[in-house]
Amino acid sequence: MDIKYNLKSSRRTEQFQPEGNVGFGNLRTDHMFLMDYRDGQWCDPRIEPYAPFEIAPGAISLHYGQSIFEGAKAFMHDDGEIYTFRLNKNAERLNTSADILCIPNLDEDKQLEAINALIDVDRLWFPMQDGACLYIRPFIFATEDRLSVSPSLNFTFCVILSPSGAYYADGVSKAIRLLISKKFHRAVSGGTGASKAAGNYAASLRAGQAAAEYGAAQVLYLDANNQQIEEVGAMNHFHVLKDGTVVIPTFTDTILKSITSQSMLELGHILGCEVRQETIMLDKFIADIEAGEIVEAGGFGTAAVVSPVGSYIFEDGRVVTVGDGEVGPSIKRIYQIFTELQNGQLEGPEGWVKRVERVAP
Numbered sequence: 001m002d003i004k005y006n007l008k009s010s011r012r013t014e015q016f017q018p019e020g021n022v023g024f025g026n027l028r029t030d031h032m033f034l035m036d037y038r039d040g041q042w043c044d045p046r047i048e049p050y051a052p053f054e055i056a057p058g059a060i061s062l063h064y065g066q067s068i069f070e071g072a073k074a075f076m077h078d079d080g081e082i083y084t085f086r087l088n089k090n091a092e093r094l095n096t097s098a099d100i101l102c103i104p105n106l107d108e109d110k111q112l113e114a115i116n117a118l119i120d121v122d123r124l125w126f127p128m129q130d131g132a133c134l135y136i137r138p139f140i141f142a143t144e145d146r147l148s149v150s151p152s153l154n155f156t157f158c159v160i161l162s163p164s165g166a167y168y169a170d171g172v173s174k175a176i177r178l179l180i181s182k183k184f185h186r187a188v189s190g191g192t193g194a195s196k197a198a199g200n201y202a203a204s205l206r207a208g209q210a211a212a213e214y215g216a217a218q219v220l221y222l223d224a225n226n227q228q229i230e231e232v233g234a235m236n237h238f239h240v241l242k243d244g245t246v247v248i249p250t251f252t253d254t255i256l257k258s259i260t261s262q263s264m265l266e267l268g269h270i271l272g273c274e275v276r277q278e279t280i281m282l283d284k285f286i287a288d289i290e291a292g293e294i295v296e297a298g299g300f301g302t303a304a305v306v307s308p309v310g311s312y313i314f315e316d317g318r319v320v321t322v323g324d325g326e327v328g329p330s331i332k333r334i335y336q337i338f339t340e341l342q343n344g345q346l347e348g349p350e351g352w353v354k355r356v357e358r359v360a361p
């Protein structure tokens with residue numbers, strides 16, 4: 001790809017050394033990557049200073065939500081180089097979302113090249129603090145200026161970066177509570193649940209507010225018939241049996257195929273336990289917690305890697321505590337192994353971490 005570089009004259013010249021945890025998603029780097037889709041093809045790849053877009057007020061994404069995104073992280077290893085983690089899986093998933101939202105696919109290699117080039121240009125923005133990362137946010141939105149409801153003919157692919165701090169300051173220490181909701185649903189079969197469609201997240205805000213009213217951090221979403229466990233807010237759900245087996249709900253078209261979950265399914269040999277998928281019936285899940293068959297539970301996702309769940313609350317106020325309600329040993333181990341893989345302290349399967357090459361002019 002022939003990327004055009006229009007670099008800021010005032011760009012960062014020294015490595016970013018923030019004081020205190022920079023948090024998640026608050027900061028931006030100096031540049032963004034852009035590419036447009038018009039006349040039936042992706043064109044004009046370019047890196048420009050981070051700045052507001054010009055977008056037609058009638059753009060389809062603003063009215064009908066034809067917009068998708070991804071979320072990934074890059075880490076700095078002891079050699080001082082930046083490495084992405086399984087970014088090819090994000091590129092693949094962006095195209096899955098694109099298929100679901102009638103958005104043209106963008107070649108995975110081009111996505112990876114775009115992100116590599118952008119990180120390279122802004123590599124001095126990597127925040128030098130423990131557990132930090134560069135959060136990578138690729139997204140595509142419809143730009144055609146038309147008010148009739150049909151797929152846009154024009155799109156923009158953009159990548160922005162956010163220097164972010166450690167999710168857990170001192171390892172995984174606090175277990176969260178989830179609201180088991182029979183009122184709010186995230187997805188139905190035949191809908192957009194398996195995509196990272198912007199609208200899925202807009203639709204989740206109301207449920208998130210309801211969870212907060214119950215003192216819960218997130219909603220545990222059930223299927224539309226309130227029988228099966230599907231997802232946790234913006235994470236996949238999982239539980240751990242007393243023999244250490246990790247169980248994740250089977251991926252369906254109502255569940256986002258989490259890259260963290262997919263990685264877990266391939267890591268059993270390193271974790272020393274079985275990791276499998278099955279359909280999880282809510283009633284059996286609760287009974288198994290109460291009988292001590294299920295000893296830990298949580299969510300998997302890029303933001304936290306793993307979020308332990310200490311208890312569930314139903315909309316009628318009933319509370320079910322998992323184990324002793326604290327963070328269990330399996331979850332601590334999963335978190336440790338995952339972060340060691342991401343930070344290059346542990347060698348993972350071939351191709352999981354990729355060094356960001358120096359390609360910028």
Ligand SMILES: Cc1ncc(COP(=O)(O)O)c(C=O)c1O
Binds near residue numbers: 231234258301302303
């Ligand atoms: C709905 C939903 N489920 C699961 C996940 C976890 O996916 P991943 O592990 O790829 O971050 C996310 C976050 O991306 C999400 O938004």
